[in-house]
């Protein structure tokens with residue numbers, strides 16, 4: 001067993017997880033491999049799991065089988081290193097081997113780049129030098145630097161922040177790097193195991209035989225190709241939102257070819273944004289991107305003597321065609337991006353490269369699962385019954401802060417997932433968030449108009465307020481509500497705010513200022529360093545009440561502060577003019593006695609604004625009325641059985657879910673197949689009883705109520721879990737008893753008809769609404 005206490009406990013957890021069925025045997029094996037290293041796994045794993053021989057013979061033999069299959073043929077030598085070291089070696093090899101081969105054989109490879117031939121007619125020069133040169137010179141020759149290229153080199157005398165990537169300086173102060181900085185390249189490496197090896201991230205499904213095969217394949221291919229210089233056409237790795245070297249499937253695929261690898265980054269603002277005013281690249285993200293590119297280039301340069309070719313272009317398809325001509329590349333490899341308009345562009349690029357006889361290969365890495373591969377099979381109509389309320393302290397760095405790194409692919413989601421599995425025992429909420437990231441991309445693929453058009457069609461006609469003063473006050477953090485202002489100022493100054501604050505400011509804009517969520521989406525796109533069309537649009541749609549899974553809560557700007565900033569620390573940091581107020585009044589200065597205000601140096605209306613809107617209850621009521629009006633106007637989008645909103649399901653999803661006939665049969669008068677979606681109870685109630693004065697389902701969260709609700713949910717979950725565990729153990733004994741009696745020929749005990757169920761009968765979500773039966777038949 002492992003030497004360190006750390007590993008012992010890790011091993012225990014892993015074994016427990018495998019026994020409880022939360023991980024498979026091959027996952028277990030890979031994790032052990034990562035923790036103990038190859039040698040110790042080879043020699044110690046059979047002994048470690050021998051207790052299973054009695055306890056769980058099938059599992060035991062499965063593990064032994066995996067173990068022997070993995071180690072049987074592969075010698076334990078230093079060449080079989082894990083992914084990143086492989087990567088490092090391979091990159092070094094692909095550059096060095098070429099150059100040394102040229103020097104030894106005195107042979108110039110057969111396919112130097114066209115431009116290179118132009119420039120070096122007489123000279124014989126090694127291919128690697130040619131490549132290195134090509135990446136520097138390609139920009140100098142074809143186009144003037146100032147207009148089309150972004151060269152990320154100080155020593156080339158080029159501006160590090162070219163115009164088109166530069167953030168609008170008048171608009172933004174320099175972000176506070178001490179608060180939120182770019183990672184050093186080293187920050188992005190995978191964790192080391194005891195042997196100093198890295199986790200093997202190559203196999204997403206932990207398939208040991210696949211892992212082994214691909215390693216062998218890689219070694220073979222490298223050596224085979226390196227021996228035949230005649231086939232050395234380089235490969236272009238087009239970096240997009242995968243600005244890293246580790247766990248990068250496109251880069252690995254390129255290196256596997258054993259030919260020179262040319263790293264490229266292309267920037268086309270209009271293509272990034274698509275046609276629908278998605279604002280995919282706002283000022284803050286450009287700023288982040290700029291630094292991420294610098295880092296990537298630096299890493300390539302320092303560690304591998306390579307460099308990133310960066311070009312700004314109107315059309316990536318043309319730029320790639322040019323690059324292919326310049327370098328003689330036979331293959332372009334990318335990691336897929338999933339925004340529908342970018343996918344369309346990739347399809348177009350693939351076609352066009354095909355005509356040049358260049359292979360365009362796409363790998364998957366941006367999400368955990370490819371959005372196109374997500375199956376709806378097995379998805380029932382169950383609600384999200386035990387959904388825990390979003391909570392978070394804005395005054396503490398309790399969340400991971402990895403969103404921009406994930407957005408630009410500086411960290412891969414798989415790495416995060418694996419680290420989460422390894423470093424923490426139980427992080428379901430965090431894992432759920434990673435899944436939401438995938439969910440956002442899945443939704444964007446289904447509803448490409450999501451950044452601009454409500455997913456619930458009825459809500460297109462909702463009335464919104466167009467008061468520009470409100471919007472600007474919100475954007476600048478001058479609403480007079482300290483928590484909202486603190487969050488918006490943090491966003492402006494750092495390009496980031498945490499999830500809870502995002503909910504607070506979104507609720508405020510939509511439910512209290514009545515400003516269309518699209519304005520919120522746009523502002524976030526421009527100011528967040530992690531601005532992400534898919535996630536941002538999904539969240540604003542949900543906050544704006546027209547999304548697939550709209551929030552079942554509204555954040556009150558004062559009460560929310562009780563939960564997220566109970567001592568006012570956060571608010572004082574970003575609204576320093578209020579710093580002197582006592583805790584009791586920091587979130588509601590308008591209630592502060594004049595003497596306290598004077599002592600704290602606060603003059604409302606002068607150094608801190610009066611509240612933009614004062615009648616919060618009334619404003620919220622109005623927002624409810626607006627929604628009810630929409631629902632009453634568009635009854636065709638309301639399910640008559642459940643009272644829920646309905647959304648049209650895209651045909652292709654319908655066909656994949658219900659089979660080829662699905663698309664024809666089940667369409668109503670709107671010409672679409674409509675599916676009921678979760679709808680706030682207060683909307684249903686008020687739609688049925690518009691003049692009712694009461695609102696038993698009021699969704700406005702009170703800080704303390706929120707906390708109490710968390711505790712109640714945790715308590716209920718625990719009871720539910722304990723009850724079902726006891727029930728299952730009882731059933732297991734029951735089954736054993738019956739088997740023994742059967743074997744011994746004894747009469748069987750009477751069945752207990754009142755067995756408790758894991759899912760209670762009263763769970764309304766398990767009942768399929770009659771509407772569905774009606775439609776499905």
Ligand SMILES: Cc1cc2nc3c(=O)[nH]c(=O)nc-3n(C[C@H](O)[C@H](O)[C@H](O)COP(=O)(O)OP(=O)(O)OC[C@H]3O[C@@H](n4cnc5c(N)ncnc54)[C@H](O)[C@@H]3O)c2cc1C
Pocket residue numbers: 399400401402403404406407430433434436437438440497498499500502503506524528530531532533535536537539540543
């Ligand atoms: C109105 C609104 C707009 C948002 N816009 C964006 C955006 O443009 N880009 C963005 O990355 N996140 C967005 N989020 C989601 C969330 O607020 C951020 O991902 C989170 O605050 C980032 O901090 P973290 O890395 O510490 O998150 P953690 O809580 O540590 O979560 C880890 C990762 O999970 C993912 N994640 C977390 N929450 C969500 C979520 N609700 N939906 C999908 N993925 C999630 C992110 O990639 C995040 O980095 C938005 C939320 C709201 C309410």
